[in-house]
Amino acid sequence: MLASTGFGATSANEPLSKLDFQRRDLRPDDVQIDILFCGVCHSDLHTARNEWGNTIYPVVPGHEIIGRITRVGNQVTRFKEGDLAGVGCMVDSCQHCSACSEGLEQYCENGFVGTYNGEEGHSGGMTYGGYSNNIIVRDKFVLRIPDKLDPAGAAPLLCAGITTYSPLRQWKVGPGQKVGIVGLGGLGHMGIKLAHAMGAHVVLFTTSPGKREDAKRLGADDVVISRDAQEMRAHRNSFDFILNTVAAPHPLDPFIELLKRDGTMTLVGAPATPHPSPQVFNLIFGRKRLAGSLIGGIAETQEMLDFCGERDIVSDIEMIRIQDINDAYERMLKSDVKYRFVIDMASLRAA
Structure with a gap:
């Protein structure tokens, strides 16, 4: 031993x-x-x-x-x-x-x-x-x-890297797509860096106005204060993909409403207690999807490390x-x- x-x-x-x-x-x-x-x-x-x-x-x-x-x-x-x-x-x-x-x-x-x-x-x-x-x-x-x-x-x-990389790859994030990242923490900041490196138009959702400048530094093209109803309404039905990184229970409907038809929001944050259940009509009207993702396999993790190595991306x-x-x-x-x-x-x- x-x-x-x-x-x-x-x-x-x-x-x-x-x-x-x-x-x-x-x-x-x-x-x-x-x-x-x-x-x-x-x-x-x-x-x-x-x-x-x-x-x-x-x-x-x-x-x-x-x-x-x-x-x-x-x-x-x-x-x-x-x-x-x-x-x-x-x-x-x-x-x-x-x-x-x-x-x-x-x-x-x-x-x-x-x-x-x-x-x-x-x-x-x-x-x-x-x-x-x-x-x-x-x-x-x-x-x-x-x-x-x-x-x-x-x-x-x-x-944090593979947890955000894997869903971005699974849902084929790339140029021409509008991608939201919910939360600017350990996962969220990697989500911004990786989605930006993949060529997407990246929008951060945060409850903290003071995070705007840092989000832009990390690669976000826009920042939306999720508690501001007017800011949220301005983005309705416009997102191809949203990666939700928040590890605390919170309403999901405000973000589902921002998805385009056939858009997907994927959860990677793991709260200690469940999120409030979303309204099913927010999914039905628009054929929208609520999904989850768990880290990544070993081959995909090596792919992510090589991707970051080529672009000098670290946390x-x-x-x-x-x-x-x-x-x-x-x-x-x-x-x-x-x-x-x-x-x-x-x-x-x-x-």
Whole structure:
């Protein structure tokens, strides 16, 4: 077993603190990674505080992982020691269902194995995430990080990046399309950058007038204050696609009304409680669609990383020490970060 150290939660009501734990031994198709940086996702907070009701303690969060490979199993051919590598939200799947065979491991019919709080099939225990000094992962679930990208800024691409890239690609966003991004946070700011890079006309929806300037800097062509009924009415029936990134319950009808006939709004934010149900007539009259999307498969995640590498796209980040993770959670709840916290895991040595 591999001795590991990290920060995790031992109950829903306790702050994260230093934990020692064991990872499985290196298998022939595994790689071991010394973690350099780990992004902080809202899902980490949901899981640490058991807001989805499925947490098994202790839990070590973190699924936006960048590090250096230090060991490889004897069957690994895609990676070598010293490579910069990434690990996202999954570390395994059944590999034989129809979803896995199509490269859609995130929809594995037998359930993918999460990077943390997942059942680790080889040791019988649970998986532990990237708020730690190292990790062992099956090589099929390890990503190459383009040399051009800043490693710290690239960390959130492993969740925030692919979560927004995948639906933009699935619904064929590109030049000539009008695309809305709802919410300017960790996901929303990546949605703006990626939709802009794909050539779409990008409109941000936000409740905060103070975010106009920053949205334009990120690549938005227009900004709409969603609480302003007049601004919203001006865009009725005009959007080809809307990507809703908000992770808090809110009415969906005002945005559905903005879609063109046959337009789609896709939800990627994961609130702790459900959104109010939309009016069915807002969907029927216009043949509009309300959809959802979950991260992306491994091949698509590599495609996204390569896309970002070619265009020098990374997340806007604020670097923190692991010792500041509990304060970061509270700030994240207040949207007090532009736009993703990333932990410098070198700080773990001083914890």
